[in-house]
Amino acid sequence: MEQLTVRGVCKRFEIDGRSVEVLSPTDLTLKAGEFGALIGPSGCGKSTLLRMIADILPPSDGTILIGGHEPARARREHEIGFVFQDPTLLPWRSVLDNVRLPLELVGNSARLSGSTPQELIDLVGLSGFEHARPGQLSGGMQQRAAIARALILSPQLLLLDEPFGALDEITRYRMNMELLRIRAETRTTSLMVTHSIQEAVFMADRIFVLAARPGRIVDVVEVEVERPRKLSVMNSPEFAAAVDRVRTSLFGDALGMLDDA
Amino acid sequence: MPDVRRVVLPASVFALAILAFELAARAGLTPVTIAAPSAVLAGMASHGGLLWYHLEPTLLVAVTGFLLAILLALALAALVYVVKPLETTVMTIGTVIDSIPMIAIAPVLVIWMGLSLPMRLTITTIICLFPIFISVLQGLKSPPSTANELFTNLAASPLQRFRLLAIPYALPYLFVGLKIAAPLAILGALIAEWTGAERGLGVYMLNAMFGLRVIELWSGVFLACAVSASAYMLVCLFELLSITDSGRRGVGS
Amino acid sequence: MSGTVAAVRRRHNPFAGAGRIAAHRIGNFLAFLLALGLIWQLLVTVFAIPRYLLPPPPAVLAAFGGHGGAILQAAGFTVLCTSIGMVISVVIAITLAIAFIASDRLSRALMPLIILIRTVPMIAVAPLIILIFGRGPANSIGMVALLTFFQIMLAAKRGFLSPSPNAMEMMHTYGASFWQIQLKVRVPFAIPYIFTGLRIASGSAILCAMFAEWLSGAPGLGMLILESYSVQDFPLMWAAVLTSTTAAYLFFTLTLAMERLVLDWSR
Numbered sequence: 167m168e169q170l171t172v173r174g175v176c177k178r179f180e181i182d183g184r185s186v187e188v189l190s191p192t193d194l195t196l197k198a199g200e201f202g203a204l205i206g207p208s209g210c211g212k213s214t215l216l217r218m219i220a221d222i223l224p225p226s227d228g229t230i231l232i233g234g235h236e237p238a239r240a241r242r243e244h245e246i247g248f249v250f251q252d253p254t255l256l257p258w259r260s261v262l263d264n265v266r267l268p269l270e271l272v273g274n275s276a277r278l279s280g281s282t283p284q285e286l287i288d289l290v291g292l293s294g295f296e297h298a299r300p301g302q303l304s305g306g307m308q309q310r311a312a313i314a315r316a317l318i319l320s321p322q323l324l325l326l327d328e329p330f331g332a333l334d335e336i337t338r339y340r341m342n343m344e345l346l347r348i349r350a351e352t353r354t355t356s357l358m359v360t361h362s363i364q365e366a367v368f369m370a371d372r373i374f375v376l377a378a379r380p381g382r383i384v385d386v387v388e389v390e391v392e393r394p395r396k397l398s399v400m401n402s403p404e405f406a407a408a409v410d411r412v413r414t415s416l417f418g419d420a421l422g423m424l425d426d427a
Numbered sequence: 428m429p430d431v432r433r434v435v436l437p438a439s440v441f442a443l444a445i446l447a448f449e450l451a452a453r454a455g456l457t458p459v460t461i462a463a464p465s466a467v468l469a470g471m472a473s474h475g476g477l478l479w480y481h482l483e484p485t486l487l488v489a490v491t492g493f494l495l496a497i498l499l500a501l502a503l504a505a506l507v508y509v510v511k512p513l514e515t516t517v518m519t520i521g522t523v524i525d526s527i528p529m530i531a532i533a534p535v536l537v538i539w540m541g542l543s544l545p546m547r548l549t550i551t552t553i554i555c556l557f558p559i560f561i562s563v564l565q566g567l568k569s570p571p572s573t574a575n576e577l578f579t580n581l582a583a584s585p586l587q588r589f590r591l592l593a594i595p596y597a598l599p600y601l602f603v604g605l606k607i608a609a610p611l612a613i614l615g616a617l618i619a620e621w622t623g624a625e626r627g628l629g630v631y632m633l634n635a636m637f638g639l640r641v642i643e644l645w646s647g648v649f650l651a652c653a654v655s656a657s658a659y660m661l662v663c664l665f666e667l668l669s670i671t672d673s674g675r676r677g678v679g680s
Numbered sequence: 681m682s683g684t685v686a687a688v689r690r691r692h693n694p695f696a697g698a699g700r701i702a703a704h705r706i707g708n709f710l711a712f713l714l715a716l717g718l719i720w721q722l723l724v725t726v727f728a729i730p731r732y733l734l735p736p737p738p739a740v741l742a743a744f745g746g747h748g749g750a751i752l753q754a755a756g757f758t759v760l761c762t763s764i765g766m767v768i769s770v771v772i773a774i775t776l777a778i779a780f781i782a783s784d785r786l787s788r789a790l791m792p793l794i795i796l797i798r799t800v801p802m803i804a805v806a807p808l809i810i811l812i813f814g815r816g817p818a819n820s821i822g823m824v825a826l827l828t829f830f831q832i833m834l835a836a837k838r839g840f841l842s843p844s845p846n847a848m849e850m851m852h853t854y855g856a857s858f859w860q861i862q863l864k865v866r867v868p869f870a871i872p873y874i875f876t877g878l879r880i881a882s883g884s885a886i887l888c889a890m891f892a893e894w895l896s897g898a899p900g901l902g903m904l905i906l907e908s909y910s911v912q913d914f915p916l917m918w919a920a921v922l923t924s925t926t927a928a929y930l931f932f933t934l935t936l937a938m939e940r941l942v943l944d945w946s947r
């Protein structure tokens with residue numbers, strides 16, 4: 167069963183009165199429970215694609231289906247969780263109140279089936295910080311709160327735009343493993359934008375490699391590394407093979423030139 | 428501890444300056460137009476009733492005009508936030524009115540309304556309105572784009588977006604505007620009285636000036652300064668009480 | 681490399697940029713006046729506004745014709761007082777800003793007081809200034825200096841503090857002396873800030889001088905407005921108001937052009 171279908175989706179922006187194609191017609195699918203990663207050079211349209219899937223931006227052309235429905239309907243029914251590059255917590259609210267914000271917006275009657283805010287705070291490892299303000303937390307802790315907030319309405323689809331881009335490498339690995347653990351429990355279909363090849367291979371079942379000008383998918387890499395994944399899988403031949411394939415798709419000939427030199 | 432030191436140094440400089448003034452005035456080193464601080468204080472103490480008689484209407488006009496300006500500015504800012512195309516029009520009209528010298532507006536208002544309380548309130552409100560309006564509007568527009576996208580993603584209603592996102596973000600900006608406007612409210616009341624009134628701190632000051640009553644003039648000016656500084660500090664106090672996390676206080680200043 | 685760039689720039693007339701700004705802004709203002717006159721006439725005609733509330737533009741133009749000399753004289757007085765007041769204010773403000781930069785203790789002792797005093801609207805002090813300086817030009821000059829001083833001083837202080845430690849350390853590693861660093865880093869960094877302060881202050885400076893005249897009776901635009909109002913010559917009053925707005929605008933333009941001139945010269 168296809169959870170996310172993107173067919174022929176493209177985006178043009180008006181820049182200085184000229185229409186610029188930022189994203190060429192793009193196809194992409196994820197099955198229920200799959201983890202996809204988008205990787206590509208800066209400005210190739212990854213965030214734009216994610217925002218179109220989330221119904222924050224309208225596509226110029228093409229169709230997007232989430233669980234068989236239009237994004238607008240999925241968004242109204244709160245089937246899309248979104249984690250932004252910066253945590254985007256409301257600074258005057260405590261962690262608990264930030265995680266609870268979506269419930270407040272929906273109204274109390276809805277979503278009784280989901281986890282409680284406290285359960286999610288425990289899940290992302292913020293127990294004991296429920297009443298802290300965002301300003302009192304580290305960047306990594308803030309991003310965990312943002313993930314808990316994105317999960318509170320038990321969405322069918324979780325979209326993450328470089329969620330760990332601002333973190334140092336040590337924290338980032340730790341957050342990667344946390345996210346894998348959370349996903350193993352919730353089984354939410356996920357699509358994550360990243361700039362790190364290692365991160366993409368470590369997290370994803372399928373990696374969509376994009377090129378720029380215009381933005382387009384140039385390769386789809388299936389990652390055959392078994393789950394559950396620990397840091398040690400990074401030494402496996404499957405891991406190395408996937409990393410190598412993504413790197414080649416990203417850099418093409420340039421890498422050969424570097425090797426020759 | 429460092430907090431105490433930050434206050435002690437300027438306070439002692441201030442005290443020293445006052446003392447120097449006092450000694451110079453006693454020694455007859457200053458011109459007759461400079462009053463000795465002790466004489467001003469003594470004058471204020473002995474004329475307490477008269478000063479209050481004149482201060483009361485000024486305070487009434489300043490406070491009422493200030494509150495009116497806040498209400499109007501909030502309503503106007505909310506309107507412009509909701510009906511975006513209005514922004515350029517309102518800003519243009521506001522800038523033009525704000526740049527016409529008050530001494531040109533005042534006579535016209537006097538012709539319209541006479542030397543009345545509504546005229547004085549109008550002058551005060553006009554002076555306070557624009558700074559508050561501009562800061563509140565800027566604040567309503569200050570939520571970062573990702574926060575707006577978050578509310579879109581959560582399918583928030585326009586009212587929820589306004590109540591839960593725009594208003595809390597605008598709160599610190601409101602105080603920026605209020606800090607500018609609070610002393611201006613006192614000034615507005617004074618200017619209104621200078622266009623013609625029987626009672627008021629402004630009247631007291633002008634009469635003292637024309638009558639060359641040095642000590643009376645100094646006490647009037649001192650009172651005006653003290654009142655506007657207190658108004659400013661009162662706003663700071665309200666800010667301290669209503670914005671509990673210090674990171675959001677005093678934006679843009 | 682940078683030498684050639686500087687040489688190429690030098691060949692240009694340093695007044696060209698400033699002149700262009702001034703011409704552009706004055707053109708805009710004339711267009712604005714024209715539009716204002718049309719809307720004004722329209723309002724007066726459509727709503728049949730009585731002359732004492734708002735006289736029609738032709739009447740105001742006639743007042744310009746009839747009292748041209750008086751208006752010019754009054755404007756000259758106001759502009760002169762404002763200019764002198766601003767010059768005094770700038771000199772004191774920059775001197776004090778430098779003193780504050782040089783001595784941390786001085787800054788800690790005086791800055792809180794200055795911030796407190798700044799909350800007082802300076803015009804409220806006007807009667808006192810009139811008492812001290814008398815009713816002549818000195819009073820207007822004093823008011824302008826007092827009103828603009830704080831803005832310019834704070835802007836200058838912020839400007840002198842604006843170069844990052846990195847920029848200063850970079851100069852230090854190239855072996856620049858203390859004074860070279862001050863002259864080559866601090867001053868250029870501070871100039872845009874000082875002009876920002878000047879710009880903000882210049883807009884209100886003329887209005888402040890007029891206010892002083894309004895209260896003191898010194899022979900400037902403020903006094904002209906008051907006098908024409910008291911003899912019910914409303915066209916003359918509006919002519920004086922228009923003149924004051926024009927003067928404020930030109931003053932603002934002058935600071936913009938000067939800023940451009942200084943920047944073109946120093947680069």
Ligand SMILES: Nc1ncnc2c1ncn2[C@@H]1O[C@H](COP(=O)(O)OP(=O)(O)OP(=O)(O)O)[C@@H](O)[C@H]1O
Pocket residue numbers: 179180181188207208209210211212213214215
């Ligand atoms: N609102 C907009 N108006 C015009 N152009 C836009 C807009 N948003 C994005 N773009 C353009 O679209 C292109 C893709 O932007 P996008 O943010 O999707 O890139 P990205 O792949 O996420 O890059 P990065 O990795 O740096 O985040 C960029 O060239 C950008 O200039």
Ligand SMILES: [Mg+2]
Pocket residue numbers: 212213214327
């Ligand atoms: Mg992006």
